Amino acid sequence: MAMAGSPDAQRPLRIMVITTGLKLGGAEQQIAALAGSFIDLGNDVAILNLTTGTEVDLPPDVLVTELHMRKTPASMLAALRKARRVIRQWQPDVIHAHMIHGNLFARALARTGPMPPVICSAHSAREGGRLRALAYRVTDRWCNLTTHVSEAGRQAMIASGAVPSGRVIVMPNGIDTNRFRQDDASRERMRRDLGLNTGEVLVLNVGRLVPEKDQAMLIEAFREVYRRLPRARLMIAGDGPLRAELSSQIAGYGLNHAVLLIGARKDIPELLRAADVFVLSSRIEGMPLAVGEALASGLPVVSTAAAGVAELAGDVATITPVGDAAALATGLATAIEALPGTQAQQYRRRQQVLSRFDISAVARQWLAQYRHLKEGR
Structure with missing residues (x-):
């Protein structure tokens, strides 16, 4: 192995990323952030995108190849051939795949001929059911x-x-802390843009509108928070298949004036500066x-005990049981x-x-x- 200070150890690397997609999910945002840091x-x-379309902000120097893969054998074989051609031309030092489909594709690719080292990264505590676990294991x-x-x-x-204990390690997500920090002028501008009045408290949630994020439980919890604290407002940044259902829930609770679905956003740093409390459900x-x-922005965080939260937040967040609307409501009300709070508390969170x-x-x-x-090769 080369010594840390040797020329070989410091030689620039050519990193090929394989991803299921490049939409606005957390894993995709992490891919973009890492790509920027690697280039810096x-x-x-270079990125092989199994699907089509890019919503995350990628550095201009990243080469993106879309494979347009569909769930048919012919399409998968065509994607494998195209991927091999790109890899032969680009000559990466390592292939780093992300998410279940990207990981299984990279492994299949490794079976088609000589490849550089292949790393597969999982981003969810539930990668899928028994069939996906079997696919990982095989x-x-x-x-x-x-x-x-996360551990x-x-x-x-x-x-x-899905994997033997000796073949999987923890490599945490990274946060671009330069983007997420307090800025009083930005906060005031965004609060004006959001139509917030003086004295109103903004509780912010960020996440796709899917069952795993459980915003239905969050809205139920917020109904109790609003009853106790009518100056509270909840904004949910994200989009997804549950939007209509959540809108109906908000209307049914009579909360249209207090809870707002603001859609997918690319100005999350500014929204966090405008917020007073962050909530994850x-x-x-x-x-x-x-x-x-949110923590890098200095915000109080109230979160369910989903996988990875405690490892990330330590003792600087309020953590409540998963699916417990009453506990989440109590945590939010206490935070509001x-x-x-104090500057010392904000500093400790960051x-x-x-x-x-x-x-x-x-x-x-x-x-x-x-x-x-x-x-090692």
């Missing part, structure tokens, strides 16, 4: 390493039989980036009543993220892992 550190990045030997973003998620994969996570971003999850430090951990696997 002098490396090259193809495990076709990759060099599997990672998960809770790692243990879940082991328990499901998820049933299932891996390591929720939104919680880390404690506002505005330091929780800076000390362990800053994106630059996490990117360097990945680069060290890539070099270790490459040199």
Whole structure:
């Protein structure tokens, strides 16, 4: 193995990323953030997108190839051939796949001929049912390493039989702490844009409108919060298949003036600055980036005990049982009543993220892992 200070250890790497998609999910945001950090550190990045379309903000120097893969054997074979052609041309030092479909595709790709080291990263504590766990287990030997973003998620994969304990490690998500920080002028502008009045308290939730995020339970909890604290407002940033159902729930509770679905947004840092409290209501996570971003912004966080939350937040967040609307309501009301809090509390929340999850430090951990696997070859 090359010494840390040797020229070979510091040689720029060519990193090929394989992803299920590039929409506005947490895993996709992490791929984009890591790509930016890798490039800032002098490396090259290319992405194979199994599907079509890019919603996350990628650095301009990233080469993206869309494979337009569908769930048919012919389409999958065509995607494998195209991917092999791109890899032969680009000559990566390592292939890093993300999410269930990207991971299984990368493993299948590794069976088609010589490949650089292949790493597969899982981002959810529930990667799927028994069939997906079986697919992971059968193809495990076709990759060099599997990672998960949290210890809770790692243990879940082991328990499901998807991967042996010695073949999966934790590599946490990273937070771009330069983007997520307090800014009083930005806060006032965004609060005006959102139509918030002086004295109103903004509770913010960020996440796709899907069952795993359990915003229905959040709205139920907020009904009690609003009854106790009528100056509270809830905004949910995200879109998804449950939008109409959640809108009906809000109207049925008579909360149209207090709860707003604001759709998918690309201005999350500004929304966090405008907020007073951040809330996560998820049933299932891996390591929720939104919680880390809120803490980096200095916000009080109230969250369900979804996988990865406690590892990320430590003792600087209020954590309630999954699915417990009454407990979430109590946590939110307590957080609102404690506002505005102190600068020392805000500093401690931000330091929780800076000390362990800053994106630059996490990117360097990945680069060290890539070099270790490459040199092992």
